[in-house]
Amino acid sequence: MTSNDSDEELLERIAAPEEENKRLRAKLRWYEGPHTPPSKDQSNADESSSSGDEDDDDSARTDGGTPGRKPGHDPAFRNAPDPDREVEVTCGCCPACGEDFDESVGVSPRLVEKIPDPQPPVATQYNRHYYECDACGAETVASHPDCPDEGQFGVNVVAQATLSKYEHRLPHRKIADRFNQLHGLEFSPASAWRATERAARAGRCEYEHIRTQIQHADVVHVDETSHKLDGEQTWIWTFRTDQYTLYAVRESRGSDVPEEVLGEDFDGTIICDGWTAYPAFSRDLQRCWAHILRExxxxADDHDQAEPIYRTLKQMYVGLQSWLETDPSDRQRTRMQESVRKGLEELVNRSVSDGPVATLLGKIEGGLDHWLSFxxxxxxxxxxNAAENALREPVILRKLIGTLRNERGMFVHETALTLLATWSQQGQNPYEELQRVVRNNEMISPDQAVPEVASG
Structure with missing residues (x-):
């Protein structure tokens, strides 16, 4: 082996760990970046676990916090229900010596809540009579509210299967096992899928009603995150008001999606992050302060020039929050808007070198028209935060299911998530609401209900 060969091998061995270090540093920057959601931020969890008592493993938490409520909070107790019946529990003699008791000297009540044993399925045959009109010749088949036009499972089965999938996050195989174990109902994973599809088709009218309500809202929180559809990149969008939440799975991440969902004539305020799709759709925006403060x-952690910028932004935000609690008049609000905007303009006019600090100032400058709408x-x-919170459930489901299989899966996914999230916001019972929409709206045909995925 020549000296040149030895040098080349040595350089290759040196280059290999350097490339690996670059890859790991890039991955670490993603996990610790300002746009990384708290659920994926590992840095705080690592610091907390390393500084705590190593022997106290039972109370360790992965989110950096401590178990239970903070000190000083009043305890929370569950409200005891009124008893449906009372059972007198008596004893005839002393268990210690056998002496007979004359009468009890008091009562020690204990309230026990039970649920009935799971009931076996009830199979009902509906003999649907059909008729032919003597006058016009039209044929009519009689209908019954508990007899679906398709499938052999009733409303309760459909509602429970949908809740099991989207509220309890069970895979279709586990949903089938649940019905088999609890009720002795022969139910396959394919049956579980078809039940959720039936619920989605029945609830699509309500989905469109929710979209109409959001289109007329004064303020809408909007956000989006990636998802897979048949292994290809798509996006799940959320549109949220104080009463309604709507999800839409689309191939596009552009401004065409809010234009489609909210409508071209939408005149409300959109609360959003800095993604370019939002200013391309509307000028009436509120940019998220949580994002810019994190960034x-x-x-500032890496560049001293950014430290005063971060400090100024935080002081502005905290000061505005405190000032707004005084319930200022419209005129006072306008004057404060103008004053703080001037402060932001002075901030972005600072002379800094190129790099991350200049990029930060550029983002602040790019949102000057949208930071102070609130x-x-x-x-x-x-x-x-409202839209980001709304995306947590789809993100968890994304981790479990990996990808939606096809457009039918997309249709079921966005519809079920929308209905359950909205009912939760409104304090409705999701099981009762699912029963209602399935019972009342199963007349929609599959061809009418399932739309194509909007392309970018």
Whole structure:
């Protein structure tokens, strides 16, 4: 082996770990970046676990917090229900010596809540009579509210299967096992899938009603996250108001999606992050302060020039929050908007070198028209936490299911998530609401109900 060969091998061995280090550093930057959701931020969890008592494993938490409520909070107790019946539990003699008791000297009540044993399925045959009109010749088949036009399973089975999938996050195989074990009902994973599809088709009218309500809202929180459809990249969007939440799975992440969902004539305020699709759709925006504060803090950790920028932004935000609690007048709000905007303009005019600090100032400058909408409009929130919270459930389901199989899966996914999220917001019982929509709206045909996925 020549000296040149030895040098080349040595350089290759040196280059290999350097490439690996670059890859790991890039991955670490993603996990610790300002846009990484708290559920994926591993840095705080690592620091908390390393600083705690190593022997106290039972109370360790992965989110950096401590178990239970914070000190000083009043305890929370479950409300005891009124008893449906009372049973007198007596004893005839002393278990210690056998002496007979004359009468009890008191009562020690204990309330026990039970549920009935799971009931076996009831098979009902509906003999649907059909008729032919003597006058016009039209044929009519009699209908019954508990007899679906398709499938052999009733409303309760459909509602429970849908809840099991989207509320309890069970795979179709586990849903089938549940019905088999609890009720002795022969139910396959394919049956579970068809039950959720039936619920989605029946609830699509309500889905469209929710979309109409959101289109007329004054304020809408909007956000999006990636998803897979048949292994290909798509996006699941959420549109949320104080009463309604709507999900839409689309191939596009562009401004065409809010235009489609909200309508071209939408004139409300959109609360969003800095994604370019939103200003391309509407000028009436509120940019999320939580995002820019996280990003400013992240840059300040690595660059001293950004530290005063982050400090100024945080002081502005905290000060505005405190000032708004005084319930200022419209005129005071307008004057405050103008004053704080000037402060932001002075901030972005700072002379800094190129790099992350300049990029941060560019983002602040790019949103000058949208950072302070919440100051002038009382109904507008300064952060997009509502939409980010709404995306948590789809993100968890994404981890479990991996990909939606086809457009039918997309249709079921966005419809079921929308209905359950909205009913939860409104304090409705999701099981009763599912029973209602399935019983009342199963007349929609599959061809009418399932739309094509909107392309980008």
């Amino acid at each position: 400013a803090e992240d840059v 100051v002038g409009e009382p109904a507008v929130s300064p952060t997009n």
